[in-house]
Each structure stands twice: as structure tokens, then as C-alpha cells.
Amino acid sequence: MTRPRTGPVLTASDYQHLARDVVDPDVWDFIEGGAESERTLAANVAAFDRVRLRPRVLTDVSTVDTAVSLFGADFATPIGVAPTAYHRLVDAEGEVATAQGAGAAGALFVVSVFASRTLEDIAKASPGGLWLHLYWLSRRDVLADLIRRAADAGYQALLLTVDAPRIGRRWRDMRNGFAIGADVTAVNIDEAVMASTHRGGTGRSAIAEHAAQSFDQTVTWADLAWLRAQTSLPIVLKGILTAEDAILAVEHGVDGIVVSNHGGRQLDGAVAALDALPEVVDAVGGAMPVLFDGGVRRGTDALVALALGARMVLLGRPPLWALAAGGADGVAGLLETTTGELAHAMALTGRPRLADLDRTVLSFRVGGER
Numbered sequence: 303m304t305r306p307r308t309g310p311v312l313t314a315s316d317y318q319h320l321a322r323d324v325v326d327p328d329v330w331d332f333i334e335g336g337a338e339s340e341r342t343l344a345a346n347v348a349a350f351d352r353v354r355l356r357p358r359v360l361t362d363v364s365t366v367d368t369a370v371s372l373f374g375a376d377f378a379t380p381i382g383v384a385p386t387a388y389h390r391l392v393d394a395e396g397e398v399a400t401a402q403g404a405g406a407a408g409a410l411f412v413v414s415v416f417a418s419r420t421l422e423d424i425a426k427a428s429p430g431g432l433w434l435h436l437y438w439l440s441r442r443d444v445l446a447d448l449i450r451r452a453a454d455a456g457y458q459a460l461l462l463t464v465d466a467p468r469i470g471r472r473w474r475d476m477r478n479g480f481a482i483g484a485d486v487t488a489v490n491i492d493e494a495v496m497a498s499t500h501r502g503g504t505g506r507s508a509i510a511e512h513a514a515q516s517f518d519q520t521v522t523w524a525d526l527a528w529l530r531a532q533t534s535l536p537i538v539l540k541g542i543l544t545a546e547d548a549i550l551a552v553e554h555g556v557d558g559i560v561v562s563n564h565g566g567r568q569l570d571g572a573v574a575a576l577d578a579l580p581e582v583v584d585a586v587g588g589a590m591p592v593l594f595d596g597g598v599r600r601g602t603d604a605l606v607a608l609a610l611g612a613r614m615v616l617l618g619r620p621p622l623w624a625l626a627a628g629g630a631d632g633v634a635g636l637l638e639t640t641t642g643e644l645a646h647a648m649a650l651t652g653r654p655r656l657a658d659l660d661r662t663v664l665s666f667r668v669g670g671e672r
């Protein structure tokens with residue numbers, strides 16, 4: 303995609319180019335990179351390029367409605383912000399600015415457990431809906447404390463990421479000896495738990511080493527009962543790619559799932575997120591909302607995922623590009639732009655309501671389905 307160096311910022315790709323000029327090269331690799339050969343990272347984006355749309359005509363598209371509600375909260379857009387760690391790596395205000403931008407756009411913001419601003423400061427600054435993301439840390443006392451703080455601060459749901467019992471082998475980070483700079487910390491977790499994230503070294507990623515030390519790799523479906531007992535907030539699992547696991551999620555009484563391969567950062571060679579979406583939606587059969595992330599870069603991408611049955615789509619890297627390029631205004635601008643593209647695509651496909659979006663809008667086969 304080409305872009306003028308100056309001039310209006312029209313697309314997510316424009317924010318990406320602007321961000322590249324201002325972000326430290328090692329941080330850029332951390333953001334942009336995926337696991338190993340980055341095949342799944344590439345597949346996520348390529349999957350959208352295989353899809354073409356079947357527009358219907360002569361429907362009244364004078365009003366297009368992108369509003370959606372989830373767990374009793376209303377959002378102006380079905381395009382939200384996925385959990386990503388350490389926003390202060392790219393902006394001094396970090397997650398506070400992201401929350402302001404997402405809230406201004408009426409979008410959901412899922413705050414990473416590795417946020418670099420406190421949950422309370424983010425909540426105070428946020429005019430919109432927030433969820434808290436968790437990794438299953440070995441220290442259950444730390445988890446229980448985070449869950450209590452999230453509820454107290456008004457977070458509306460918990461999102462547990464289940465595709466990262468250990469962190470993917472991200473060659474870029476390993477080659478860079480990537481570590482989190484001393485000025486950026488995961489302030490919501492004990493410094494003692496987080497100390498190793500600051501210690502890089504040749505051939506090693508400090509983040510991966512930290513996860514190996516602090517994540518509980520023994521966790522199974524049975525442990526979800528412990529989480530359920532900690533909170534009355536909805537619990538959403540992120541990182542489901544198969545019908546088998548979707549059915550287990552329903553059986554274990556979770557409240558929602560996110561179809562995701564972690565933006566190609568975990569299992570290299572995993573199925574493209576879009577290709578996994580139809581089988582998961584079909585397996586869930588409407589029992590709970592299915593969300594989606596991975597490779598969404600345009601409104602038409604969001605439309606495709608929504609048409610396959612996603613209730614909401616999340617963006618991972620693009621909000622970081624926008625935050626780096628323009629702070630809170632950048633994040634709001636990105637979400638408003640992408641939502642505008644979605645609304646435009648809904649009008650031009652003759653489907654002015656989200657409820658009108660179904661698989662008849664897709665002409666190419668995705669994940670073995672239409």
C-alpha cells in the first residue's frame with residue numbers, strides 16, 4: 303500500500319507508516335513481529351484478501367447503524383481494542399491515552415494485565431467500556447487481587463488469554479535481546495513478579511523468559527471453576543481456534559470467546575484466525591458471543607468477520623500504530639476511520655444494520671464454509 307509522507311491520514315496503514323518513523327526499532331519489532339517464520343502472522347492478513355463481497359442493491363441505506371451491545375454495555379462500534387502490553391513503549395501517557403481515544407470513539411478497550419498505567423488511572427480517564435485481560439499467573443493471590451481491583455474500578459468483564467501458557471518463539475525479539483526499558487513497567491503487578499522483563503540478553507527475549515517463570519502452565523479447563531468463584535463479572539476466553547475447544551468453553555460456562563491466534567505471535571503455523579471463525583461460530587451455535595481478532599486492517603475486513611458471525615472484532619497492532627502516531631486523538635481517529643469504512647461497506651453491500659450481515663455477503667469460501 304502506498305501513502306504520501308504528508309497529507310491526510312486516511313487508513314490504518316497511514317498510521318502504521320507514521321508510527322514506524324517514531325518508534326524505537328526494537329519496540330517496532332516487538333509490535334510488528336510474530337512467532338518464528340511469521341507464517342501465521344502473514345496468513346491472518348492474507349485470509350481477508352481471499353474474500354470477495356456480494357453486494358445487494360436497492361435497499362434503503364440512508365441510515366447505517368454500527369451500534370452493538372455486549373454484556374449489557376452499549377458501544378457505538380463493533381470494532382474494539384485488543385489487549386496489548388505496555389502502551390508506554392510508544393506513548394508517554396500509555397493506556398490512559400488509549401482509553402481516552404477508544405472511549406471517544408465509543409469503542410471497547412481491553413486493558414492488558416501488562417498495562418503500563420494503573421487500572422484505576424485508566425478507568426478514571428476512560429469515558430467508555432473497559433475489560434481487564436489476564437494471563438494465568440502462578441501467583442493466584444496476584445490474580446485474585448487484580449480481579450477485585452478491576453471490579454472495584456468498574457471494568458465490565460474479564461478476558462483470560464488461553465493461547466499462551468508460554469510465549470511464542472519470536473525470532474525478532476530473540477535476535478534483538480529484547481527487554482522492556484526500565485522506565486516502562488507493568489505497574490499493576492508486583493515489581494518482584496515482573497523484574498525479569500527488564501533483563502534482556504543475546505538470543506533471549508526477556509518477555510518470553512518472564513512468562514516461563516511466572517505463568518502457570520499446569521492450568522486446565524477444570525481450573526476455570528477457581529476463576530468463576532472469584533468474580534461475578536463475565537469471563538471471556540481469548541485464543542480459541544477449534545470447534546472442540548469452543549464446545550468445551552460452552553460446557554464450562556464461560557460467557558464469551560475470542561477467536562484469535564494472538565496475532566500470529568504464538569504458534570507459528572496455526573490456522574489463520576479468519577479461517578477458524580466459521581467452525582467456532584457453528585460449534586457455539588449462539589450459546590454465547592464470539593469475538594474475533596487477527597489481521598483486521600480495514601472496515602471491509604471487519605465486515606467479513608461480522609458476516610461470519612463475530613459479534614465484535616478487535617484490533618491489536620493498529621491502535622498501537624495510532625497511539626504512537628497521535629496519542630489519544632490518533633486512537634480515536636483510527637477507530638472512527640475504521641468504523642466509517644465499515645459503515646460505508648455496509649451501505650455499499652446493501653446491509654445497513656449489523657443484523658443484516660450474514661454469510662450471504664461473502665462470495666469466496668472461508669475456512670471451508672461460505
Ligand SMILES: Cc1cc2nc3c(=O)[nH]c(=O)nc-3n(C[C@H](O)[C@H](O)[C@H](O)COP(=O)(O)O)c2cc1C
Nearest residue numbers: 333384385386387414463564565596597617618619
Ligand atoms: C505488541 C503486542 C502486545 C500484545 N500483548 C498482548 C497481551 O498482553 N495479551 C494478549 O492476550 N494478547 C496480546 N497481544 C495480542 C493481541 O491481543 C491480538 O490478539 C493481536 O494483536 C490481534 O492481531 P492484529 O495485531 O493483527 O490485530 C499483543 C499483540 C501485540 C502486537
Ligand SMILES: CCCCC(=O)C(=O)O
Nearest residue numbers: 387416469509510513567
Ligand atoms: C509476556 C506477555 C507479553 C504480551 C503478549 O502477549 C504479546 O506480546 O503478545
